[in-house]
Amino acid sequence: MPDREIKSPIWHPEPGTVEDVFDHTYKEKEGPKPPTVIVWRNVILMSLLHLGALYGLFLFPSARALTWIWSFIIVCFAYSILSALGITAGAHRLWSHRSYKASLPLQIFLALGNSMAFQNDIYEWSRDHRVHHKYSETDADPHNAVRGFFFSHVGWLLVRKHPDVIEKGRKLELSDLKADKVVMFQRRYYKPSVLLMCFFVPTFVPWYVWGESLWVAYFVPALLRYALVLNATWLVNSAAHMWGNRPYDSSINPRENRFVTFSAIGEGFHNYHHTFPFDYATSEFGCKLNLTTCFIDLMCFLGLAREPKRVSREAVLARAQRTGDGSHWSG
Numbered sequence: 361m362p363d364r365e366i367k368s369p370i371w372h373p374e375p376g377t378v379e380d381v382f383d384h385t386y387k388e389k390e391g392p393k394p395p396t397v398i399v400w401r402n403v404i405l406m407s408l409l410h411l412g413a414l415y416g417l418f419l420f421p422s423a424r425a426l427t428w429i430w431s432f433i434i435v436c437f438a439y440s441i442l443s444a445l446g447i448t449a450g451a452h453r454l455w456s457h458r459s460y461k462a463s464l465p466l467q468i469f470l471a472l473g474n475s476m477a478f479q480n481d482i483y484e485w486s487r488d489h490r491v492h493h494k495y496s497e498t499d500a501d502p503h504n505a506v507r508g509f510f511f512s513h514v515g516w517l518l519v520r521k522h523p524d525v526i527e528k529g530r531k532l533e534l535s536d537l538k539a540d541k542v543v544m545f546q547r548r549y550y551k552p553s554v555l556l557m558c559f560f561v562p563t564f565v566p567w568y569v570w571g572e573s574l575w576v577a578y579f580v581p582a583l584l585r586y587a588l589v590l591n592a593t594w595l596v597n598s599a600a601h602m603w604g605n606r607p608y609d610s611s612i613n614p615r616e617n618r619f620v621t622f623s624a625i626g627e628g629f630h631n632y633h634h635t636f637p638f639d640y641a642t643s644e645f646g647c648k649l650n651l652t653t654c655f656i657d658l659m660c661f662l663g664l665a666r667e668p669k670r671v672s673r674e675a676v677l678a679r680a681q682r683t684g685d686g687s688h689w690s691g
């Protein structure tokens with residue numbers, strides 16, 4: 361595989377591609393904070409989704425035998441993994457960080473997975489994510505973890521954004537996303553693509569293929585799976601910003617959290633990721649506990665991805681010694 365390592369500890373992004381480096385110079389505005397404005401529509405919809413997912417859990421044993429297996433495969437593997445990859449390998453590592461390059465078929469596959477995950481379109485997700493990295497743990501961070509577990513987990517989706525998020529977000533360089541045909545196509549057709557990929561396909565297949573009731577097919581593979589992947593993603597913003605070691609940079613909040621690493625298919629090495637946001641593996645340890653990295657490696661092997669960016673081992677060790685909390689295993 362070409363270009364697995366970049367030797368410099370500081371990677372200079374291609375012009376107009378990424379803005380994911382923490383801005384140490386940014387100072388939060390002083391004075392009173394604006395009031396929190398609750399968006400009741402979102403509160404109601406999120407509550408209904410989670411009630412529906414709980415109901416799906418309750419319906420699970422009553423599904424027909426084949427559906428039970430189908431649902432299991434869907435929930436645990438196929439749909440969860442496809443929608444998760446649409447976030448991790450797609451919106452996150454490809455489009456937010458440009459940490460590798462993907463061929464058109466792979467981009468289309470990831471965009472479909474992304475619509476299945478229904479976490480805002482790729483453009484909006486990547487814009488919020490870049491602003492999260494650049495202004496982490498400040499008012500300009502959309503899911504500022506300083507505001508507590510609930511806010512960083514889901515609360516930020518239930519209230520109007522802090523004005524600083526929008527102000528800083530509008531100044532970000534997003535020309536690469538605007539020029540990306542797949543990103544813009546998915547944005548234009550986002551609603552129908554979500555209806556198709558997140559709700560219709562997961563419901564239709566068990567109903568059509570072996571006659572499962574529409575009721576069970578809707579609540580288990582569609583709603584329950586959607587809610588599970590959402591919460592697995594949100595844990596990166598909440599738990600992985602609160603609990604775990606900081607082997608690479610002890611001055612920042614993001615942590616290495618094993619539980620999140622497992623549930624978010626490799627995205628819980630969050631202290632590493634915020635320290636080296638351009639590394640395609642989001643971890644020092646390659647494929648270990650990191651299904652997303654294995655997937656990108658496989659895509660490189662098949663010739664569908666290329667130029668994965670990697671931090672050199674020497675740079676990682678030097679950084680861990682200089683700024684880590686002492687928990688780094690350097691053997």
Ligand code: ST9
Nearest residue numbers: 399444479480488517520521526529530592593596624627
């Ligand atoms: C969801 C997203 O769940 C989850 C993201 C998680 C990220 C995780 C990252 C962790 C690392 C990766 C790990 C992956 C692990 C995966 C594991 C998988 C197993 N910059 O938005 P509005 C503008 S979504 C610049 O209405 P309000 C905007 O363009 C779930 N501009 O703000 C607009 O301008 P204009 C489903 C910005 O009114 C204006 O501001 N979705 C920015 O404050 C107003 O925008 C939902 O639940 C920015 N950053 O409303 C709800 N932001 O008018 C979705 C905004 O000119 N969201 N602008 O067009 C909403 O309903 C609303 O956004 C809101 C805020 C109520 C939250």
Ligand code: ZN
Nearest residue numbers: 452489633637
């Ligand atoms: Zn990131």
Ligand code: ZN
Nearest residue numbers: 596597614630
């Ligand atoms: Zn983070």
